[in-house]
Amino acid sequence: MKRTIYLSIYEKVKQKIINGTYAYGTYIASKRTMAEDYHVSLVSVEHAYDLLSEEGYIEPVERKGYMVIYREKDLFAGPVKRTAAKKSTLLENHEYIAYSTLAKTMRKVMNDHGEEIMLHKDRQGMLEFRRAIAAYLARSRNIYVSADQILITAGAESAYSMIVEMLGRYRIYGIEKPSYEKIEQIYLSEGVHLDHLKMGAAGILTSELERTPASVLHVTPFSSYPTGVTADAGKRQEYITWAKKQNAFIVEDDYASEYSPSTKTEETLFAMEPEQAVFYMNSFTKTIAPAVRISYIVLPGKLKAKLLKEVSFRDCGVSAFDQLVAAELMNNGSFEKHLNKVKRKMRKMK
Known part of the structure; x- marks a missing residue:
């Protein structure tokens, strides 16, 4: 079965769901009808429907077919049935890249760079590394950005501080409740006010989004810790709609999404709105090793110049050597080979 066939069907049906051709609560064409309409095998359609179901666009109903469950929840009231999420174990992951590969x-x-590894480079991060990240994001996350939109930081904690520096301490920052404790600790240490937003089965509750005075929303759409909740398609669209209506910002903390066992790329908020509202x-x-304290921020395209000016005095804090090693792992395929190996293992355990 060709990957491009089932992904093509997936995209076409998804767009029809989003634009309302297949409305909420209605049933999409049967697998057999869809296979005949597109002149493809039944297996290809089955796989496309599995992906749509996995992402929260449709769900199977016994003896009836597949019902559309996607909707922009801020515009339509009422819960969608979801299975209870399991506690996330991704923060305890120990599937690091092989020592022999790293060495x-x-x-x-x-050997390739010699004494260059001892030099102090661009405050924003080495251009070679930022280009490697941009190429990787295009391949794996459907995020298409230039290297100058990427800001390298010394770990996630440094990234959180950098975001506060760019957006300001006067804002209220909305975070998931519960969430990874360091997110709250770092924001509080930066002197910002927090609003704790209760989580539901598909992400932050709509009622919480409606009541919050926050102008920055920090979310982990993929496997939020410790609940393990993954935001479905409707909730992701709701986050974007909220940000646009409130003239607010979203910090999309996409940690460990590389370990998604899904055969399809997880959709990011940044890919949905890359110009104005979302920081990825x-x-x-x-993914590499605990000692590799490297994070990165992708800035919204229209704001990058202004945002970089706000942190022009800050240094990325990551050595040239560490950046070049990470870039080489990404460029020579070792990084993605490692991720694919882990994902295959996770699919077998699923």
């Missing part, structure tokens, strides 16, 4: 890459970087951030601590 080999380090030796290559030392991720880290290599859980």
Whole structure:
């Protein structure tokens, strides 16, 4: 079965659901009808429907077919049935990149770059590294940005502080309740006011979004810790709609999304709104090794110049050597090879 066939069907049906052709509560075409309409195999359609179901666009109903469950929840009231989420174990992940691979890459970087690894480079992060991240994001996350939109930081804690520096301490920052405790600790240490927003089965409750005075929303759409909740398609759209209506910002903390066992790329908020509202951030601590304290922030396209000016005095804090090693792992395929190995293992355990 060709991957491009089922993904093409997935995209076409998804767009029809989003634009209302397939309305909430109605049933989409049967698998057999869809296969005949698109002249593809039944297996391809089944796989496309599995992905749509997994992401919260449709759900199977016995003897009836597949019902549309996607809707912008801020515009339509009423809950959608969801299975209770399991506690996230991603923060306890120990599937790091092989020591032999890391050691080999380090030796290559030392041989290729020599004394360059001892020099102090661009405050924003080395251009070679930022280009490697941009290429990786395009391949794996459907995020298309230039290297100058990427800001390297020394770990997630440093990234949170950098975001406060860019957006301001006068704002109220909304965070998930419960959430990873360091998010709250770092924001409080920066002197900002927090609003704790209760979580539901698909993400932050609509009622919480409606009442909050926050102008910055910090969310972990993929497997929020410790609840394990993953925001479904409707909730992700609700976050974007909220930000646009409130003229607010979203910090999309996408930690460990690389370990999604899904065969399809997880949709990001940044890919949905790349120009104005969303800051995307991720880290290599859980994917390469705990000692690799490197995170990065992707800035919204229209605001990058203004935002970079706000932190022009800050240094990324990551050595040239560490940046070059991470870039080499991404460029030579070792990074994605490692991720794919872990995801295959997780699919077997599922």
